[in-house]
Amino acid sequence: MAGIYIHIPFCKKACYYCDFHFSTNWKVKDELIDSLEKELELQKSYLNGETIETIYFGGGTPSVLKGEEINRLLDKINKLHHVTKDAEITLEANPDDLDAVKIKEIRQTAINRFSIGIQSFFDEDLQWMNRAHNAGEAKSSIMRAQDAGFENITCDLIYGYPLLTNKKWKENIQTLIDLEIPHISSYSMTVEPQTALATFIRKKQQPAMNEEQSAEQFLMLMAELEKNGFLHYEISNFGKEGWLSKHNSNYWFGKKYLGIGPSAHSFNGESRQWNIANNYKYIDTLANGKVPFEQELLSPIQRLNEYVMTSLRTMWGLDLEKVKNNFGEEYSEELLHTATQFIEKQWVKHEEQKLFLSDTGKLYADHIASELFIG
Template identity: 65%
Template sequence: MAGIYIHIPFCKQACYYCDFHFSTSLKYKEELLEALIREIRLQKSYLDDETIETIYFGGGTPSLLTADEINLIIGTITGIHTVAANAEVTIEANPDDLDKAKLQALRQTAINRFSIGIQSFFDDDLQWMNRVHRGAEAEASVKRAQDTGFENITVDLIYGYPLLSDTKWKHNLDKVFELDVPHVSSYSMTVEPQTALAAFIKKKKQAAMDDQQSAEQFILLMDAMKTRGFEHYEISNFCKPGHYSRHNANYWKGVKYLGIGPSAHSFNGETRQWNVANNAKYIQALEKSEIPAETELLTETDRLNEYIMTSLRTMWGLDLKRLDAIAGAAAGQLTKGAQRYFENGWLEQKEEVIYLTATGKLYADHIASQLFF
């Protein structure tokens, strides 16, 4: 099994915190779509004829595509690859794109899962982030999607920023529970270089993020999700039993995937590949039937460290047998290095699998980096 990710690098406007690759101009949208189709065809052999289990439209804002454009991309994929009958086909969407007509049109595509970028239900928070939509629109978009027959929905929420009090954070979570969505992705606000938010903080126009606030709101998040019966299956992801994102879960499980589009990444178990993060250069290369990508051959150490980093983030944990399968005797070395985290209650081991504890999840990146080979 394998997955395909399609990067759609267009947005109506730039969120202040975002550092993903995108353009607010749709001038070259047609040329970009033609280039995507060419790349899908040129990359035919990358996944070694694996059956495609998931297709994910990310961005950017892929909900800016029309249903016909989505059908063209999916049709190209199904014409080249074997796609599983029960494939999960996800599209990221902004609430303001999901009007009744758009949702009805999307019902005529293979899309069967929505990832809706709500972030907050409070207008002042959304304005602070420079989001296009408003809180009432966020709520309405979920209800419209459900009324149109889409049940497999995840919503994105952000916490850990100055405007978000604990009371507002609890309200956001309660609103999600009220909407009865089966999956929630939630992220701490991070300040990435070269973003407007980073510039505002540097110029003292905006307060810096507070790590303590972020940690406390993450704990509130974990507690609320547990109380409502959601599984905490990955650091930033929660779902009702059986509703985890198959596409994203496969990233963390080390399943092969192909990334199509500018800035998209690919992984086939032995190499990692990434496309140029420039729309014009991407289009120009594909017009010459060239794949605008760099490739890295993963060493044994790379594969060990990637498995440590990804597996520890999940409820499935780090399997010591799999670690030894990558490199003999690796499990013993890692267990020895992890001893201090067992002692302070950040890690626990059940049979041959190591897991982060609830407290350990606060320090996931630090723990993984300390266990790297």
């Protein structure tokens, strides 16, 4: 089983914190969709005929696509691959796009899961982020999707930025709980170097993010969602039983996936590749019958370290027996030896030949993983 990711690199406006590849210039939208179809054809053998169980439209803002454009791309995938009847097909969407007309359009496609970029239910916060929607649209978009019959909905929330008091943060979480959203993805506000937010901070126009605030709000998030029956199955992802994201889980399980579109990444178990992050060059190269990508062959140690990084972030943990069988007993022993310092701090739990992060350990996930890396 494998997945396909399609990157739609267009947005109405630039969020101040975002460093994903996108453009607010839509002039080449039609050409780019043609190029996505061409890349799907050229990359049809990348997954070696594996059955597709997840398709994910990410971005950018995929909800700028018309229903007929979504169907074009899905039809192409179905012609080139065997897609399971119960495939999870996700569309990332901004609340301001999800009016009644758009939702009706999407209902006529095979999309069966929404990922809605809420981020906050407070207007001042959304304005601070330079989001395209307002607080009213945040709530009404969810309710319209539910009224149209969409049950499998995940929503994004951001925490750890200056305007977000703990009271507001708890209200944001509670609003999604009250709306009976079965899956929530939540991220700490990160200041990426090439973003407007980084520039504002550098020029003293905005304060730097506060790590203590971020940690406190992450702990609040875990406590509130666990209390309300959510499984914390990956550092940034929480889901009710039966509503975990298949597509995201497959990344962490190391399954193969094909990335289509500018800046999209692919993984086939042995190598990783990524497309050029430039819309015009992407279109021009595909017009000449080539896919513009760079590739990295992964050594056994790189694959092991990737497994360490991804597995440790999940509720299933790092399986030392799996490391022993797939990479060698010496590496399994080395990992356990290195992890001892974190086990003693109660940041890591060692149970049944698996390593799991404790709630406190989740605050230091990246540090712990980097310390465990082999080589």
